[in-house]
């Protein structure tokens with residue numbers, strides 16, 4: 001690392017010589033001392049030092065100089081060589097002069113002649129130490145800002161990668177949901193319809209847009225836990241045996257387990273796990289009761305049951321809209337949350353019109 005530099009400016013050669021010697025003793029090991037007899041010569045030295053790529057540390061000048069006075073010289077130094085420490089030495093201390101130099105030339109210290117060599121040493125070494133600390137702090141700050149920016153970038157990339165993994169996992173699960181429905185042509189489109197009905201109910205309950213979207217996704221995935229279950233049991237037209245029913249009852253829990261690795265789907269999992277709970281506590285898997293059942297699960301329950309009632313099966317025709325509404329109302333406070341039923345019924349009646357007996361149409365799965 002190159003040595004730093006101190007530039008001394010005074011037209012009194014004796015004073016210059018004394019000061020050079022004093023500084024040489026104090027900081028001569030680390031700094032080169034350059035003496036100049038006038039402001040013009042001092043500026044010439046400063047430009048030369050900079051053009052040689054050396055570090056400029058300190059300028060000490062007298063106020064009383066032939067040509068450019070010390071205060072004006074330091075103003076030029078301030079604008080051309082920012083960061084250099086500046087000391088102004090005056091034969092006749094003058095408050096106005098000092099204030100001017102502090103305000104306009106970024107003066108660091110104002111001193112009066114005569115100067116005790118020990119005072120000079122102390123002032124110069126302490127100012128140099130402060131400047132070195134300031135430079136170190138600035139370097140550390142720049143380094144810290146750079147590292148922070150790198151960290152932020154790494155975090156952003158990590159989030160993107162995580163989102164990508166979760167998106168592809170979500171797409172894979174959606175494909176599974178479509179595959180699940182393909183196993184039985186009578187339930188084709190069921191998840192899409194449940195999704196749409198659930199969103200209608202959520203909007204009727206005036207939930208926020210993001211909640212409505214989440215509930216729509218829960219509708220698409222609510223029966224994902226049936227993947228891998230025996231389709232003869234799932235599609236059995238008659239009553240299930242006790243063992244068969246116990247197996248089917250596992251699907252909400254299995255569905256929740258399938259989605260568990262996707263952190264962004266945390267809000268979906270309880271809706272899937274509890275969509276077969278009953279308002280009166282007789283449902284499964286946990287026998288939750290009333291408002292202990294998560295609202296998305298209560299909504300899916302109504303939407304799921306409505307689609308099951310109105311869909312035609314090989315062994316029975318689908319119910320009309322009126323019949324389904326009567327049935328949902330009969331089960332209010334027993335199987336269903338009355339608020340969800342009422343919100344759904346008012347939308348169904350408004351959308352269907354007074355004459356209609358058919359359930360609302362939903363586009364088939366793509």
Ligand SMILES: [Fe+2]
Pocket residue numbers: 222223251275276
């Ligand atoms: Fe289900």
